[in-house]
Amino acid sequence: MMNYKGYIGKVDFDDEQHIFTGEVINTRAVITFQGSSVKELEDEFKNSVDDYIDWCNKDGVEPEKPYSGKFNVRIYPQLHQRAAVGARILGMSLNSFMIKSLEDELELMHI
Structure with missing residues (x-):
């Protein structure tokens, strides 16, 4: 890359x-x-x-920025609940938990 x-x-x-x-x-x-x-x-x-x-x-067109840092994810309710509970157990916000989870997975892929 x-x-x-x-x-x-x-x-x-x-x-x-x-x-x-x-x-x-x-x-x-x-x-x-x-x-x-x-x-x-x-x-x-x-x-x-x-x-x-x-x-x-x-x-006179604004160049497309490479991603804004915001996106919506639709998941099933049980996964949402598990993620929220996991975040609370770790003392994190759900947003911080999701960022960490994504970073961990992407690091495993060397991206």
Whole structure:
């Protein structure tokens, strides 16, 4: 994964064309890049993000921010209750408990 100005790029290798292809994965906007070397890929990733921000500024559009930090999750009532009880047992708010749970799971995935 690549990170530039808060935008995260995911990279794949196209074995038919023998190039790296990438896409920014934390926006709804489609931002892509490619390169035949790691250096070229990094440069093109940064150029693509900068071009996107410049395009937005020229068109008077606010560039999409990579996530606001707020999201709604719908879970079944029994899980909600278990999470609330678990948070109380640990002396945490439900929000803090959920943040810790997400961080723990993502750390296991090395994200």
